[in-house]
Amino acid sequence: xxxxxxxxxxxxxxxxxxxxxxxxxxxxxxxxxxxxxxxxxxxxxxxxxxxxxxxxxxxxxxxxxxxxxxxxxxxxxxxxxxxxxxxxxxxxxxxxxxxxxxxxxxxxxxxxxxxxxxxxxxxxxxxxxxxxxxxxxxxxxxxxxxxxxxxxxxxxxxxxxxxxxxxxxxxxxxxxxxxxxxxxxxxxxxxxxxxxxxxxxxxxxxxxxxxxxxxxxxxxxxxxxxxxx
Amino acid sequence: xxxxxxxxxxxxxxxxxxxxxxxxxxxxxxxxxxxxxxxxxxxxxxxxxxxxxxxxxxxxxxxxxxxxxxxxxxxxxxxxxxxxxxxxxxxxxxxxxxxxxxxxxxxxxxxxxxxxxxxxxxxxxxxxxxxxxxxxxxxxxxxxxxx
Numbered sequence: 001x002x003x004x005x006x007x008x009x010x011x012x013x014x015x016x017x018x019x020x021x022x023x024x025x026x027x028x029x030x031x032x033x034x035x036x037x038x039x040x041x042x043x044x045x046x047x048x049x050x051x052x053x054x055x056x057x058x059x060x061x062x063x064x065x066x067x068x069x070x071x072x073x074x075x076x077x078x079x080x081x082x083x084x085x086x087x088x089x090x091x092x093x094x095x096x097x098x099x100x101x102x103x104x105x106x107x108x109x110x111x112x113x114x115x116x117x118x119x120x121x122x123x124x125x126x127x128x129x130x131x132x133x134x135x136x137x138x139x140x141x142x143x144x145x146x147x148x149x150x151x152x153x154x155x156x157x158x159x160x161x162x163x164x165x166x167x168x169x170x171x172x173x174x175x176x177x178x179x180x181x182x183x184x185x186x187x188x189x190x191x192x193x194x195x196x197x198x199x200x201x202x203x204x205x206x207x208x209x210x211x212x213x214x215x216x217x218x219x220x221x222x223x224x225x226x227x228x229x
Numbered sequence: 230x231x232x233x234x235x236x237x238x239x240x241x242x243x244x245x246x247x248x249x250x251x252x253x254x255x256x257x258x259x260x261x262x263x264x265x266x267x268x269x270x271x272x273x274x275x276x277x278x279x280x281x282x283x284x285x286x287x288x289x290x291x292x293x294x295x296x297x298x299x300x301x302x303x304x305x306x307x308x309x310x311x312x313x314x315x316x317x318x319x320x321x322x323x324x325x326x327x328x329x330x331x332x333x334x335x336x337x338x339x340x341x342x343x344x345x346x347x348x349x350x351x352x353x354x355x356x357x358x359x360x361x362x363x364x365x366x367x368x369x370x371x372x373x374x375x376x
Contacts, residue, residue: 010316010372017324025331028299032291032335076285077268083287142282142346214268 044131044138045161047087051095053127059100065093065203065226067101070184070193073116073136074109074143077213078197082137085216093223099201103129104184106196112148114181119153121180122171128163135159201226243364244311247322250361251307257354258300265295271350282346288339296336300354303329307361319368326362333358 051059071078093099105120107113116136123132135156141147157165191200199210199219205228210218264271265284273280283289289296303325310322333355340347
């Protein structure tokens with residue numbers, strides 16, 4: 001063996017390495033779970049704390065800039081946007097009243113999209129659309145795999161802070177929200193929206209459309225432009 | 230025969246295999262990193278939805294760092310350990326590949342049981358990491374016997 005080696009006992013070192021490997025891997029798993037498990041009711045409650053909600057509109061009604069957010073609850077990139085960028089958008093622009101967000105809920109990816117959208121509209125009847133919307137994205141499954149079951153939706157409703165689940169169930173049972181979905185579809189066509197997520201910012205500086213969002217800086221410059229600054 | 234000469238011969242095959250695996254791992258993780266930051270869907274067999282679902286799932290990042298970047302760091306570390314080799318390099322390759330294998334097992338569990346979608350690139354990376362652990366173990370064993 002190498003006489004210059006500083007390793008006095010390879011067996012001891014190997015045992016140490018195995019222990020270190022297990023600790024590091026465990027740490028990675030814990031961090032992954034902490035980051036991945038951000039969809040609890042408490043987290044969502046905190047995320048929207050202090051932000052006015054009315055129907056499918058989020059934020060101060062007098063905000064100078066309006067973001068029309070076109071999303072499908074089954075769209076993976078919408079889920080990625082909602083988990084990775086939307087919380088920053090809330091903290092940077094919505095909470096301080098600079099931007100309000102209007103949900104333009106689309107349902108073109110399949111039957112599960114329609115079911116999820118209706119459940120979210122039912123939550124909007126109690127002005128709890130947005131936390132429910134975030135929970136849907138936090139717990140998003142594979143497209144059209146049938147994961148949007150009644151039990152799944154009810155579980156999210158139970159996790160939504162401030163939502164009366166009984167009233168939500170009644171709203172789901174009594175209303176198909178077809179008119180709302182058709183209205184968004186018509187608006188999407190007139191705005192030339194053919195992919196999700198699409199973000200349209202409108203303000204005193206004009207309209208800015210983002211249909212290929214890859215970086216948060218795009219949002220920053222869009223808000224600045226729509227605000228006229 | 231001097232142990233160092235005998236050990237040196239035994240190290241050669243695992244070293245070459247480990248280098249090959251690490252290079253392929255670097256290429257895969259670099260590709261997934263690129264698609265992540267470019268907002269693209271990785272080319273995937275079948276409909277491609279599995280890769281898209283996995284890559285855009287909430288588990289695709291860890292503390293804001295894409296898992297693909299962690300893979301790039303791990304495979305880069307393996308290339309470095311092969312370049313260094315000697316005892317410290319061999320033990321380093323064992324450590325990296327063991328952590329990588331344990332984490333890959335967890336990620337594959339997520340794909341199968343939690344996310345409900347499979348990404349071939351991620352599975353290929355997991356297989357490569359397990360193979361790298363086998364090579365690193367084969368290189369470590371002679372060190373233990375030589376003592």
